Structure formats: structure tokens, C-alpha cells
Amino acid sequence: MTTPVLSVRHLSKSFGGLQAVSDVSFDLAAGELLALIGPNGAGKTTCFNMLNGQLKADSGEVKLNGESILGLSPRRIWRKGVGRTFQITATYASMTVRENVQMALISNARQTWNLWSRASALHVNRANDLLELVGMADQAERAAAILAYGDLKRLELAIALAHDPKLLLMDEPTAGMAPRERVRLMQLTAGIVKDQGISVLFTEHDMDVVFAHAHRIMVLNRGELIASGSVDEIRNDARVQEVYLGGGRLFEEKGKGHG
Amino acid sequence: MADRMLVLDNVNAYYGKAHILHDLSFSIGKGEVVALLGRNGAGKTTTMRSIMQLVRPASGTVSFEGTDITRWPTHKVARAGLGYVPEERRIFADLSVMENLEVGRQPHRDGYPDWTVEHMFELFPNLSERRGNRGKQLSGGEQQMLTIARTLMGNPKLLLLDEPSEGIAPVIVEQMAETLLEIKAKGLTVLLSEQNLHFARIVADRAVIIESGTAVFDGSFEELESQQEIRDQYLSV
Amino acid sequence: MSFYFAQFLTGLASASSLFLVACGLSLIFGVTRIVNFAHGSFYMLGAYLAYTLVQYVPGSIVGFWGSVIAAALVVGLIGAIIEVVMLRRIYNAPELYQLVATFGIVLIVQDAVLWIFGAEDKLGPRAPGLDGIVRIFGEPIPQYDLLLVALGPAVLGALWLLLNRTRWGVLVRAATLDREMVASLGVNQSWLFTTVFFLGSFLAGLGGALQVPRVSINLLMDLSIIAEAFVVVVIGGMGSIPGAFVAALLIGELNAFGVLVLPQATIVLAFVVMAVVLVIRPYGLFGKQETAAHAAGQVEAPIRPASPLKRTIALALLALLLVLPFLMGEFALVLATDILIFALFAASLHFIMGNSGMVSFGHAAYFALGCYGAAFLVKYFGGSMEMALVAGPLFAGLGALVFGWFCVRLSGVYMAMLTLAAAQIVWSTAFQWQELTGGDDGLLGIWPSDWARSKTAFYYLSLALCGGGILLLRRMIFSPFGYALRGGRDNPNRTESIGIDLRAQQWAAFVIAGVFAGIAGGVYVFSKGSIFPDEAAIPRSVDALVMVLLGGVQTLSGPIVGAGVFRLLEDEISRLDYWRAILGGIIVGIVIIAPEGIAGFIKRIAVKAGLEREGETAA
Incomplete structure (x- = not known):
């Protein structure tokens, strides 16, 4: 076995007596799309924020390609090769689409202290390539503020890919999108993952998206990992059905749709 | 349609300078549950906000029970009997469950159920156990129930629900569907914006699909079932 | 020991009035999200009104307390009227505009009080029935002070009951969290806001009225109490009433004991405490992170290099400036020099405020530090003008380095308050450290080198330094550095998440903004030949803000236009009586009528006329 891209051991965090995440351990292999699901308040976001550096863990270990990254600031973790997208898109509204990507490229080249050059003239070709990759090249000159939501999500993906990350953390990548757009975005992501060998850890509420695209699924409940396995294993896990998926009408109807 | 309770007639609305609603027209009959479907950015939330006059329509009219309510102040619209449950829940995080309900309390209207705090706790048993807790201590699903309960405390005639199932665990969405069917049985009219077609189909009588701020479909779910093209274009599962 | 206890009680007594003012400010901020600069004016009005009413009922206990309550009620009513007539129109404006607009009210009230009550200080009578003293551990304590000591907790308790045990209170607390949602639930917000404003103003008026037997009443009361009240509210946490109480006690005691240790520097002490509290707890003792307002502001369009038309205009302007000495007399040249200096000052503020989203309410500090830095070099080290013009900006940059370290840890309103505090430290130091700064008498006789002594030569020097500074600032806005700041303004999380140390x-x-303000200050001191502490005072900081607003925050050429218009305007109206009220009215008018500023207004017209490309506007 090669070393996993991301290796998490005994990760724990509590907020004033409430155990938000307790003793979570898992590995993420190169090129793997791993989904983290669970009810609201199960600790998914807490878990994510510890991985990306926004939150300090109480205990545990997080290694990226064998190197510990726990406790580093978000920007250090980014420099180690971790990209992220946000649940609610976070882009620069007062910049053009291309400038949004250029900012990540400028930062990657450590040029943010340059007081003299014209920012919008730097890394133009590379920015165009990234926009081409996510299918946004034709909108490069538009202001990010006027993009449709699905386009913003794609722009975020381009920004997250700008520094050739080894690992992408995507917090509810398809939240707030229409079903068809969800499928498109996840197909796009899956394709990029495959071509570039990037690993992805994502949280998601839309089970259609999870079941269709995840290579493996982990289920979090009250801060603990209660199940981990393939799509079919999770779908048929009695405990997961009880705390999260439910077994009632919603999925019967859905079953019909799939048949 | 004799009993048209809420009528949108050629409504145009802007957000900043972006033209969101284009000549949007549809209506809801008394006692009906209508699902407003469409992709994100199609204008569902703006439609809800335009009805509440949180967004002022640039042209066109919104009328409720035959009265033109366009450009009324929002609180007056609410007092006329429109109850709005926004997306992202927006409960008062620092207020207790009881206080959240108190903010929503409005006088009773003849011919409509008179909701009391006790009714709310029957409808949402989870909230009963947490009546002294602050809003921010509730789980996402409980918060969603609280927003609905809070709005029902205003004894509305018509309920506007903006994406109630978004970001909620499937098991809770199921519970919510049951509750909505109970509310419907009490004679309330409901306009529900949704992206979850499964959920919408369970609770709604009729679907209105909007795209780029215009209604592109208005009919029953059976009709929608037969119109493969519309479904693929605007909904696609 | 007993002496210290007596001092402790004095601290508690003065804390009461401070609490009344601060809790009103906090209450109003909580619900309306407006930081009301004019709250100190309400306090002053309360004092003047109570003083006047008491004259009609000398020596009567009922008359005295009746006057106090009546004064507070009248002030409450005035507050409510101001809310209805003016503030209601700016609830959706950016917070900075609101702050500046309420400062406009400060100016209007100042002149109104001057007009009605006159310029001389007033000394009110003691409170009938409470004019004696009580001996505690042998120390004399005024009876009236004991009453004030009890009043603070009593008001706190009453407010707690009002907010937690009445429907009105629940609605107010709900509106503090989400105004739009409250309206959607059928609550008349306008009515709620007006009542809150009434109560807040009433409390400020009461605070002022209660001071009548204790202190002399004068026209400086408004700004001195508002600075302290800001400190209290920020230490306690914006919007928190218990926080305001604890912080008022803290500041009251700090003043009472600070006087014993550092009699000259109590203001500095209070601000130092505030800075320390904010660094440890960025939202104050009892405060919470501000929730993002649901009313979305106008998103700025992407910036683009100047169009050929704009370049032509800029070149024409430069050409005009170069030949100006041949067209105008000396008086006009002095005015033009002033405009250049203030254009750079405003541009340096715009650099951090417009492009970077850091609202500074104390930018005058760095302007003044630039002035003093230059002046010190000339006065104490016998330096030349050329050296002084380097020393000034360095001194200002050093100040910005120190204050900036604290300020950039905060954002939004808290940052604005801390920058104001920093400016107050500079001002009070300049005012009180007489040996160094000459205090109120200032430093005189700082003249340019021989070659620059003529008005024309000095004008060209100013044009080179200030014009060059403005161009440099503009260049930086388009650089990766400027873009990173712009990104930090648009979305701090995103900025950190792409590896930028925001x-x-x-x-x-x-620091850069401080250095450029310092350049402006250095040139200024040589243009005037003297420097006074006023250059660091609140009104000077507001001048800079008004210039930026006049020009338009979102317009790169705004500061230049703003400085020009402001300086010409000031030159016109400062000859009139009651010019402050006129200026205040103009400020309020701009915020209400042309919130995009003059340059923004021209841009809008130009876009309409098809002269300029329309940036696709934001959703």
C-alpha cells in the first residue's frame, strides 16, 4: 500500500462540554472521491474546519502525504497543496471572473506584495486554461457578482485548482443548485479528479449526488463515524437508515424514478 | 378559478440592477397547495420576497383576496394574512423557543385556525421539549420547525414556504412532509418553493415552474409527468 | 484607605451618567445598526434643558426632579423626531455614511445650542434635599453622588425587565437579530425603531440632566462624552446593555483612580484599556461577532484602467494645474495648495477605506503625526524643510505601524471605533504634552526653505509631492498588493483560503496610508508655518471622511473631486455665522440625496450619455 494522501487519526473536538467530533479516523487514497454524510449537527462542518485549519482540534493527528498539517493556519494548509470550495460560494464580487482566478495564481507565485505591476496582466494564460477546464472561458471578462449560481460554483472549482492541489475539500459542493446542474458539476469534478489524480473529500446532503459519484462514503452521527464503505454497503446499513436516510416515502418515490 | 386568493399579474422585479422577474403571472386558489419549482437563480426566492414586498416590484401587481398589496409595507402584508417562512431558517438565535413564537404572535382571524403555543407543541413535539432553549441551541431540523411554528403563530391565511427541505436530513424532511399535510388539512393555502421534486409531489396539488423569472409551466403533477421535455429542461432528476 | 473608598464612590457616581449615555447608544445600535455620533449631543441637550428649566423652580425638590425628567423627555422627543425625519432614510446606507450623517447632526446641534443658550459655561444649582454630604469612614461624600451610585443598577434592572418581560422588549431583541424577519412577521418596524430611539435619547438626556448639579455645562460636552461612551460601548460589546454597565464602571473607576496616578492622561488610559480589551476579546466583554446585515449593499463593479476620455481629462487637469500660477493670484494659489494637500490626505484614506474596506474614523492622527514629525525636526533638531518632509511621513508611518497592529485585528464598526480611539490618543497627547508640542498654543515658525518660500514655488512643491503621491496610490490599487486588499474586502475567508496573509x-x-497622510501633513505644516492639536481632533478626521464621501467611496478619482469641492465650500461658508450647522446640513443632505458622491454621480451621468462603458452592474 502506498501512503494515503490524507490520513486522519483520532480527531476530536468539543465545544463547552459538547463532543462535536470524537475519535474520527480515516484514510483517503490518491484519486479517491470520498463523501462525508450525516444529519445536521453531526460534526461534518467541525470536522472539515479542523482539516482546513479554521478550527483547532483538541486532539488527534492529520497527515497530508505523511506530513502533519494539524494546527497549521488555513493559508499554510493551502500552501501544502489543499484546495477548498465553500458551502456558500466565496468569490470576489468586485473582480472579473478571470481576476478571481488570477488572485489565486498571484498568491501561489507569492506576488501579493508586488506594489507596481498590473495585477490583471499577470498569469493570464494559465487563468484562461483553468477557466477553459471548467467551461467558463467565455465569461472571463464578466464581473463575478453577476454570475448565475452554478457558474459561481464552477468558478470556485477553477480557483481551487489554481495551485495544482493534491487534495480538494468541498463543503456541500452542490448546495443550492438545481438537480441537473448538480449532476454536471459532480461529473466535471469527477473527470478532473480522474485526469489529474486529485483526491476529494466532500460533504453533501443530496443523496442522489452522493450515491452517483462517491467512490466511498463515511457517515457521521453525533460526532462519531458510525459507518464507512461502498455506496451499496451504506445504502443498506440499518443504522444509517435509522439516523439519517430514513426509509419512508421519499425513497420509495425515488426508487420508482430510478426504475 | 372563482376563488383566487393570491394573484401575481405581470410582476417585474429587480435585485440591484439585475432584472430577476419578467412579467411573472400565476395565481393560487383558496385551500390549494402550490409548489413553485425551478432551478436555483430562476427567481423563486425573489417571487416570495416580491409577494411579501421585501422586494418592491418595479411593475405589475400582487393582489391578495382581491386587494392590491403592491408596495405595501411588509408588516402590513403580513398582517393581511400572509405568513412567510424564509429560506436559511432565520430564527432569532438568542431568543428562546417561546420568545421566537411570541414575536410571531398576531390576532386570530375568523374562519381560520387559531394557533396557540400549545397547538404548536402538538404539531412539533420536538419543540415542546426545548421550549426554554435558545434558538441557536436547536438542530437544523428543529430550527426549520421553529420557523414554521413561528409563522403559524401569526394565524396566516396563506403560508409561503421557501425551500423548507434544503439542507435538512432526509429523515427530517419526511417528518416535515407529514406536518405540512396536517396543516393543509386545516384549510391553509400554501405556496411552497422547492427543488426537491419528491417532497413537492407529496405535499402539493399543483406545480408552477419558473425559469428566468417567468412561469413556463402551470399544471398538475400528472401533466408534468407527461411532459418529459419540461421536466428534463427545468428539473431533471 | 478611607480616601480610596471615597474615590471609589466618586468613580461609581460618574459611571452612572456614563452608563445612561452608553446603554442608550448600545440599544440604538443594537436595533437600528446605527452608531449614533449625535448621542453625545442628546446628552448635552439634556444638560442645557434641565439647567434652563431648573431656573424657573429654584430650590423646590419636585421642581428639580420635574425639570430633570422633563428635560429627558424633551430630548427623547427630539431624538424620535430626528429618527423620523432623517435617520429613517439612511437605514440601508453603508455604516460609514450613517456615522458621517450623524456627525452632521452633531454640528447642527452644536450651533443650535450656541444660538439658543450662548457660548458661556453654565453652573447649575445643587439638587434640593440632596445638597449635603454624608461621612463614610470619615470622608465627605456628596449625598447626590450616593443617589447616582444607586441609580445605575436601578436603570440596568428596569431595562432588563423591559427587554425580557414585555412583548415590546422581545420584539426589540428580535429586531436586534434580524429586522427584516421581524417585519415579515407583521411587526411595524418603523414604530419599533422610533420607540427605541426615543428611549435611547431619553436615557442620554437623563444622563446629561443629572450632571447639572455636578459639573459645569459647556459646548464641548457632546464630543467628550461621546468619545467616552464609544469606549464604554466597545469595551462592553456593541449592543450589550450589561456590557455597557460593566464597562461604564470600569471606565468610571479608571478615571477616578487614574487621576491620582496620571492626572494628565486619563483619556489615554481609557483608550489603552479599550485597545487591550479588544485585542483579547475582539467583540468586547459581552459582545458577539456582528451578524452580516441582510440588506445587501451595492456591489462595486470591477475596476478598469482609465479610458481614453478619462486620460484626456486627467492630462488636461494636470496641464491646468501646471499653468495655474500664471492664471491666478497668490490667494488662489494658497487655496489650490490646500486642495492638493487635502486631496492626498483624502486619497490616502480612500486607499484603506474604499479599496480595502477598512473604515478609519481617525485618519487625522496620521496627518497630524506627519505635521508634528516635520515640526519636531525643524524645532528640536534644526533640520531643513527637505529633511522634515521625510521625517514627517516616517513619524506618521511609525504611528500607523503601532496603531495599525491593533486596528487590523478588528473589522467594521469596531475597527472604526478603535481608529477613532487611536486618533484621540494622538490628540490628547498633543494637547497635554505641552513641553513637546506647545499644547494648545501649538508650534509656530516652521517655514519652508528659501527656494520654496514664494507661493508659486511652494505650490509646485505641493503639486509634485501630493500629485505624485496620488498617482502612486492609484498605481498600488491596480497592483497585486491592491488587488489582495480588494479581495480581503470582498471576501476575507476566500483570501485566507488562497494562502494570502490578509x-x-x-x-x-x-502603514502606507499613514505615510501618505504624513506626506500631506508635512507639506501642510510648511504651508501654514504652524501646527496645533486640532489637526488630530475628531472634526479633522470627519473632514477626510466627508471628502471621500463627497467624491464617492467607490470611485477612484473621488477623493480628488471631494477634496476640491470640500475645500472650496469650506472657504465659502466658514466666513458665515453658524457655518458648522450649514456644513452639518450639507453632510446630511449628501448622505440622503447623493450617496454615490459627486464623482459617482458624474460617472452615472457619463454612462447614461454613452461617454463611458457601462461596467455590467452587480446582481
């Missing part, structure tokens, strides 16, 4: 960039920007 705080470090902001700190550097703060």
Missing part, C-alpha cells in the same frame, strides 16, 4: 497585507496598507 492581516499582514492590511497592516502594510494601514
Whole structure:
């Protein structure tokens, strides 16, 4: 076995007596799309924020390609090769689409202290390539503020890919999108993952998206990992059905749709 | 349609300078549950906000029970009997469950159920156990129930629900569907914006699909079932 | 020991009035999200009104307390009227505009009080029935002070009951959290806001009225109490009433004991405490992170290099400036020099405020430090003008380095308050450290080198330094550094998540803005030949803000236009009586009528006329 891209051991965090995440351990292999699901308040976001550096863990270990990254600031973790997208898109509204990507490229080249050059003239070709990759090249000159939501999500993906990350953390990548757009975005992501060998850890509420695209699924409940396995294993896990998926009408109807 | 309770007639609305609603027209009959479907950015939330006059329509009219309510102040619209449950829940995080309900309390209207705090706790048993807790201590699903309960405390005639199932665990969405069917049985009219077609189909009588701020479909779910093209274009599962 | 206890009680007594003012401010901020600069004016009005009413009922206990309550009620009513007539129109404006607009009210009230009550200080009578003293551990304590000591907790308790045990209170607390949602639930917000404003103003008026037997009443009361009240509210946490109480006690005691240790520097002490509290707890003792307002502001369009038309206009302007000495007399040249200096000052503020989203309410500090830095070099080291013009900006940059370290840890309203505090430290130091700064008498006789002594030569010197500074600032806005700041303004999380150390960039920007304000200050001191502490005072900081607003925050050429218009305007109206009220009215008018500023207004017209490309506007 090669070393996993991301290796998490005994990760724990509590907020004033409430155990938000307790003793979570898992590995993420190169090129793997791993989904983290669970009810609201199960600790998914807490878990994510510890991985990306926004939150300090109480205990545990997080290694990226064998190197510990726990406790580093978000920007250090980014420099180690971790990209992220946000649940609610976070882009620069007062910049053009291309400038949004250029900012990540400028930062990657450590040029943010340059007081003299014209920012919008730097890394133009590379920015165009990234926009081409996510299918946004034709909108490069538009202001990010006027993009449709699905386009913003794609722009975020381009920004997250700008520094050739080894690992992408995507917090509810398809939240707030229409079903068809969800499928498109996840197909796009899956394709990029495959071509570039990037690993992805994502949280998601839309089970259609999870079941269709995840290579493996982990289920979090009250801060603990209660199940981990393939799509079919999770779908048929009695405990997961009880705390999260439910077994009632919603999925019967859905079953019909799939048949 | 004799009993048209809420009528949108050629409504145009802007957000900043972006033209969101284009000549949007549809209506809801008394006692009906209508699902407003469409992709994100199609204008569902703006439609809800335009009805509440949180967004002022640039042209066109919104009328409720035959009265033109366009450009009324929002609180007056609410007092006329429109109850709005926004997306992202927006409960008062620092207020207790009881206080959240108190903010929503409005006088009773003849011919409509008179909701009391006790009714709310029957409808949402989870909230009963947490009546002294602050809003921010509730789980996402409980918060969603609280927003609905809070709005029902205003004894509305018509309920506007903006994406109630978004970001909620499937098991809770199921519970919510049951509750909505109970509310419907009490004679309330409901306009529900949704992206979850499964959920919408369970609770709604009729679907209105909007795209780029215009209604592109208005009919029953059976009709929608037969119109493969519309479904693929605007909904696609 | 007993002496210290007596001092402790004095601290508690003065804390009461401070609490009344601060809790009103906090209450109003909580619900309306407006930081009301004019709250100190309500306090002053309360004092003047009570003083006047008491004259009609000398020596009567009922008359005295009746006057106090009546004064507070009248002030409450005035507050409510101001809310209805004016503030209601700016609830959706950016917070900065609101702050500046309420400062406009400060100016209007100042002149109104001057007009009605006159310029001389007033000394009120003691409170009938409470004019004696009580001996505690042998120390004399005024009876009236004991009453005030009890009043603070009583008001706190009453407010708690009002907010937690009445429907009105629940609605107010709900509106503090989400105004739009409250309206959607059928609550008449306008009515709620007006009542809150009434109560807040009433409390401020009461605070002022209660001071009548204790202190002399004068026209400086408004700004001195508002600075302290800001400190209290920020230490306690914006919007928190228990926080305001604890912080008022803290500041009251700090003043009472600070006087014993550092009699000259109690203001500095209070601000130092505030800075320390904010660094440890960025939202104050009892405060919470501000929730993002649901009313979305106008998103700025992407910036683009100047169009050929704009370049032509800029070149024409430059050409005009170059030949100006041949067209105008000396008097006009002095005015033009002034405009250049203030254009650079405003541009340096715009650099951090417009492009970087860091609202500074104390930018005058760095302007003044630039002045003093230059002046010190000439006065104490016998330096030349050329050296002084380097020393000034360095001194200002050093100040910005120190204050900026604290300020960039905060954002929004808290940052604005802390920058104001920093400016107050500079001002009070300049005012009180007489040996160094000459205090109120200032430093005189700082003249340019021989070659620059003529008005024309000095004008060209100013044009080179200030014009060059403005161009440099503009260049930086388009650089990766400027873009990183812009990104930090648009979305701090995103900026950190692409590896940018935003705080470090902001700190550097703060220092750069300080240095350029210092250049303006250095040139200014040589143009006037003297420097006084006023250059660091609140009104000077507001001048800079008004210039930026006049020009338009979102317009790169705004500061230049703003400085020009402001200076010409000031030159016109400062000859009139009651010019402050006129200026205040103009400020209020701009915020209400042309919130995009003059340059923004021209841009809008130009876009309409098809002269300029329309940036696709934001959703």
C-alpha cells in the first residue's frame, strides 16, 4: 500500500462540554472521491474546519502525504497543496471572473506584495486554461457578482485548482443548485479528479449526488463515524437508515424514478 | 378559478440592477397547495420576497383576496394574512423557543385556525421539549420547525414556504412532509418553493415552474409527468 | 484607605451618567445598526434643558426632579423626531455614511445650542434635599453622588425587565437579530425603531440632566462624552446593555483612580484599556461577532484602467494645474495648495477605506503625526524643510505601524471605533504634552526653505509631492498588493483560503496610508508655518471622511473631486455665522440625496450619455 494522501487519526473536538467530533479516523487514497454524510449537527462542518485549519482540534493527528498539517493556519494548509470550495460560494464580487482566478495564481507565485505591476496582466494564460477546464472561458471578462449560481460554483472549482492541489475539500459542493446542474458539476469534478489524480473529500446532503459519484462514503452521527464503505454497503446499513436516510416515502418515490 | 386568493399579474422585479422577474403571472386558489419549482437563480426566492414586498416590484401587481398589496409595507402584508417562512431558517438565535413564537404572535382571524403555543407543541413535539432553549441551541431540523411554528403563530391565511427541505436530513424532511399535510388539512393555502421534486409531489396539488423569472409551466403533477421535455429542461432528476 | 473608598464612590457616581449615555447608544445600535455620533449631543441637550428649566423652580425638590425628567423627555422627543425625519432614510446606507450623517447632526446641534443658550459655561444649582454630604469612614461624600451610585443598577434592572418581560422588549431583541424577519412577521418596524430611539435619547438626556448639579455645562460636552461612551460601548460589546454597565464602571473607576496616578492622561488610559480589551476579546466583554446585515449593499463593479476620455481629462487637469500660477493670484494659489494637500490626505484614506474596506474614523492622527514629525525636526533638531518632509511621513508611518497592529485585528464598526480611539490618543497627547508640542498654543515658525518660500514655488512643491503621491496610490490599487486588499474586502475567508496573509497585507496598507497622510501633513505644516492639536481632533478626521464621501467611496478619482469641492465650500461658508450647522446640513443632505458622491454621480451621468462603458452592474 502506498501512503494515503490524507490520513486522519483520532480527531476530536468539543465545544463547552459538547463532543462535536470524537475519535474520527480515516484514510483517503490518491484519486479517491470520498463523501462525508450525516444529519445536521453531526460534526461534518467541525470536522472539515479542523482539516482546513479554521478550527483547532483538541486532539488527534492529520497527515497530508505523511506530513502533519494539524494546527497549521488555513493559508499554510493551502500552501501544502489543499484546495477548498465553500458551502456558500466565496468569490470576489468586485473582480472579473478571470481576476478571481488570477488572485489565486498571484498568491501561489507569492506576488501579493508586488506594489507596481498590473495585477490583471499577470498569469493570464494559465487563468484562461483553468477557466477553459471548467467551461467558463467565455465569461472571463464578466464581473463575478453577476454570475448565475452554478457558474459561481464552477468558478470556485477553477480557483481551487489554481495551485495544482493534491487534495480538494468541498463543503456541500452542490448546495443550492438545481438537480441537473448538480449532476454536471459532480461529473466535471469527477473527470478532473480522474485526469489529474486529485483526491476529494466532500460533504453533501443530496443523496442522489452522493450515491452517483462517491467512490466511498463515511457517515457521521453525533460526532462519531458510525459507518464507512461502498455506496451499496451504506445504502443498506440499518443504522444509517435509522439516523439519517430514513426509509419512508421519499425513497420509495425515488426508487420508482430510478426504475 | 372563482376563488383566487393570491394573484401575481405581470410582476417585474429587480435585485440591484439585475432584472430577476419578467412579467411573472400565476395565481393560487383558496385551500390549494402550490409548489413553485425551478432551478436555483430562476427567481423563486425573489417571487416570495416580491409577494411579501421585501422586494418592491418595479411593475405589475400582487393582489391578495382581491386587494392590491403592491408596495405595501411588509408588516402590513403580513398582517393581511400572509405568513412567510424564509429560506436559511432565520430564527432569532438568542431568543428562546417561546420568545421566537411570541414575536410571531398576531390576532386570530375568523374562519381560520387559531394557533396557540400549545397547538404548536402538538404539531412539533420536538419543540415542546426545548421550549426554554435558545434558538441557536436547536438542530437544523428543529430550527426549520421553529420557523414554521413561528409563522403559524401569526394565524396566516396563506403560508409561503421557501425551500423548507434544503439542507435538512432526509429523515427530517419526511417528518416535515407529514406536518405540512396536517396543516393543509386545516384549510391553509400554501405556496411552497422547492427543488426537491419528491417532497413537492407529496405535499402539493399543483406545480408552477419558473425559469428566468417567468412561469413556463402551470399544471398538475400528472401533466408534468407527461411532459418529459419540461421536466428534463427545468428539473431533471 | 478611607480616601480610596471615597474615590471609589466618586468613580461609581460618574459611571452612572456614563452608563445612561452608553446603554442608550448600545440599544440604538443594537436595533437600528446605527452608531449614533449625535448621542453625545442628546446628552448635552439634556444638560442645557434641565439647567434652563431648573431656573424657573429654584430650590423646590419636585421642581428639580420635574425639570430633570422633563428635560429627558424633551430630548427623547427630539431624538424620535430626528429618527423620523432623517435617520429613517439612511437605514440601508453603508455604516460609514450613517456615522458621517450623524456627525452632521452633531454640528447642527452644536450651533443650535450656541444660538439658543450662548457660548458661556453654565453652573447649575445643587439638587434640593440632596445638597449635603454624608461621612463614610470619615470622608465627605456628596449625598447626590450616593443617589447616582444607586441609580445605575436601578436603570440596568428596569431595562432588563423591559427587554425580557414585555412583548415590546422581545420584539426589540428580535429586531436586534434580524429586522427584516421581524417585519415579515407583521411587526411595524418603523414604530419599533422610533420607540427605541426615543428611549435611547431619553436615557442620554437623563444622563446629561443629572450632571447639572455636578459639573459645569459647556459646548464641548457632546464630543467628550461621546468619545467616552464609544469606549464604554466597545469595551462592553456593541449592543450589550450589561456590557455597557460593566464597562461604564470600569471606565468610571479608571478615571477616578487614574487621576491620582496620571492626572494628565486619563483619556489615554481609557483608550489603552479599550485597545487591550479588544485585542483579547475582539467583540468586547459581552459582545458577539456582528451578524452580516441582510440588506445587501451595492456591489462595486470591477475596476478598469482609465479610458481614453478619462486620460484626456486627467492630462488636461494636470496641464491646468501646471499653468495655474500664471492664471491666478497668490490667494488662489494658497487655496489650490490646500486642495492638493487635502486631496492626498483624502486619497490616502480612500486607499484603506474604499479599496480595502477598512473604515478609519481617525485618519487625522496620521496627518497630524506627519505635521508634528516635520515640526519636531525643524524645532528640536534644526533640520531643513527637505529633511522634515521625510521625517514627517516616517513619524506618521511609525504611528500607523503601532496603531495599525491593533486596528487590523478588528473589522467594521469596531475597527472604526478603535481608529477613532487611536486618533484621540494622538490628540490628547498633543494637547497635554505641552513641553513637546506647545499644547494648545501649538508650534509656530516652521517655514519652508528659501527656494520654496514664494507661493508659486511652494505650490509646485505641493503639486509634485501630493500629485505624485496620488498617482502612486492609484498605481498600488491596480497592483497585486491592491488587488489582495480588494479581495480581503470582498471576501476575507476566500483570501485566507488562497494562502494570502490578509492581516499582514492590511497592516502594510494601514502603514502606507499613514505615510501618505504624513506626506500631506508635512507639506501642510510648511504651508501654514504652524501646527496645533486640532489637526488630530475628531472634526479633522470627519473632514477626510466627508471628502471621500463627497467624491464617492467607490470611485477612484473621488477623493480628488471631494477634496476640491470640500475645500472650496469650506472657504465659502466658514466666513458665515453658524457655518458648522450649514456644513452639518450639507453632510446630511449628501448622505440622503447623493450617496454615490459627486464623482459617482458624474460617472452615472457619463454612462447614461454613452461617454463611458457601462461596467455590467452587480446582481
